[in-house]
Amino acid sequence: MAVPNQTPIYNLNVVLKLTGLKADALRAWERRYSLPQPNRSAGGHRLYSDYDIETIKWLQARQSDGLSISRAVELWKEILNAGRDPLAEVSNGRGAELDSVLVPAPRVDILRLNWQEACLHFDGVKAEEIINHAFDMFPIDVVCMDILQKGLSNLGLMWYQGEASMQQEHFASAIASRRLESLITATPYPTRSQTLLLGCPPDEWHTFPLLLLNLQLRRFGYRVVYLGANTPIEQFLDTAVIIKPNLVILAAQQLTTAVTLKRVAKLLYSQRIPLAFGGLIFNRIPNLYKKIPAFFLGECLEGVVPIIENIISGDSIFPTFVDEVSSYLPLEESFRKNRPLIENEVVDIMKKENLRKELVEDVNEYFGVRLSAALDLGDLYLLNADFDWVQGLLSRRQIDKAHLISYFKAYSYALRKIMGSMSMPITKWITSYQINFADAQ
Incomplete structure (x- = not known):
């Protein structure tokens, strides 16, 4: 993992918020041990870098391991004298090779899994504790990208696969978003x-x-x-x-x-x-x-x-753009106007498939809004990749291959009945997608 950025951009208040260290303790460390070593602004104010912040967290972590601050500083200097960076040593798990007291940092993926598990159990306290612990061990970018963002992505995949509820995903998203908002609030004034x-x-x-x-x-x-x-x-x-x-x-x-x-x-x-x-x-x-x-x-x-x-x-060329009117514009307007009638017809047809009305209405909503979007963008075949995702979602929610094929047929029938020959581009796409879908199963 890369060494944290050493550009001095944070003022003292930001550092205190991000580390939880008292101002007098930080000044004592700087005075007695020359750690960290902040720069000074033109006005004489201290400015700290990400590297300085992670240095403070490293020292705090060693104190949590049972070392005194003086011994933690000695260990820091021993690692430097050995030609290595203490932050890099902890990040790649080699710290234990240098001192038996220095406990290797937990792997990021383990922390991420623990955080996901806490969110799945709606345990906000534990989820916050895991994030706090992660910030003690890793730089901000690693925690935000490798734990929070990837954790949310994993939970989203679990929802897609029917292994997590929307409530669980939203709970995790709220926790992650609140933490980002607090970090954003703590950033210094623009430079x-x-x-x-x-x-x-x-x-x-x-x-x-x-x-x-x-x-x-x-x-x-x-x-x-x-x-x-x-x-x-x-x-x-x-x-x-x-x-x-x-x-x-x-x-x-x-x-x-x-x-x-x-x-x-x-x-x-x-x-x-x-x-x-x-x-x-x-x-x-x-x-x-x-x-x-x-x-x-x-x-x-x-x-x-x-x-x-x-x-x-200004190194990038401003993109050129020709505003072409979609050839589907009349079709789009007709579909928007007739969509309620089409979807009611589909619900009536699908009653024979013993599917709940609410479930068919959900499928209609998924399909209808995406169909409108593809018509607006002027390319029905944009639906292929997106509807692959949607049908994968639906297949995990009680709508199997046979039901999906029946749904396609019902929708095509409803389009022809309500819109007549004008619906041909849509029914042509449905037929093409239906054939590819059936062949792929």
Whole structure:
């Protein structure tokens, strides 16, 4: 694991909040042992780096192991004199080789599993204790990315597979989000002049990825204005006009919110306001990003900050965009108008399959909103990858292969009955997908 950043950006109050150490104790350590060794601002105030913060946590951890502070400092210097970095030694588990008292740090994956288990049991106290312990042992980036983010991803997969409830996933997300918000609050004042505007497009409620990016950007010294979930399109433009950001950043996790993100992007593009974006849906459908008139940030949060810095510096070429009117526009309007009638017809047909009405209505909602989104984006075959995911979800919720095939047939019949020949592009896609789905089973 990389050694923590040594750029001095945190003031004394931030360090005290992140470490829990008293100010007089920290000053005593600096005076007696020259640990840590903060820099000074132009005004003479102490400035600390991530490395300094992790140094303090390392010393605190050794005290928890039973060492006095003087012995902990001696051990630190012994490791340095041996030509190694104490933080790197603990991170890769080699500390026990240097001193029998130095206990190797728990592996990140074990902490993550323990945190997931606590969340599954709705044990908030234990979940918080595990996070606190993780921060004692590892840098902020490791805890946030490898425990919180990956832990939430694992719980999301468990929900998808029917092994966890939505309540359990939301409980974990709330704990992780609160911790990120507290870290964001503790970040120091910006050291850079650039301003970044972050938010989720309309109907997007998944905020954790943007919260994590918010924290990363603040720790790099940027001024960040965060608008949160489900932000109306007009608010992005109004806020951008007021604060004049160097870059707007949006994230969408679903096909439906990729549509609303595109609408925001077109509005900002018309005003020549630079926009960058990302999100899970652009990983699931690789070519979807090409339909958005903005800078694509890639498929993972790691390494995003350098991409953002290149965009802000002007090293990236402003994307060109030709606003093509979707050939599906009349079809989309007709489908939106007739969708309630179509779905009622499907419910009536599926009664013969002995499926609960509520279950069929849920499937209609899943399918209907995604179908509308694909029509809006002008490509029905965008549904393939997204509906692969949806049918996998449904198959784990009492709808097996036979029921899904019957559902496809019922939907095609309802489309033809209500919309006539106009529905042909949709029924053609359903037939194609149904054949591929049946062959793949």
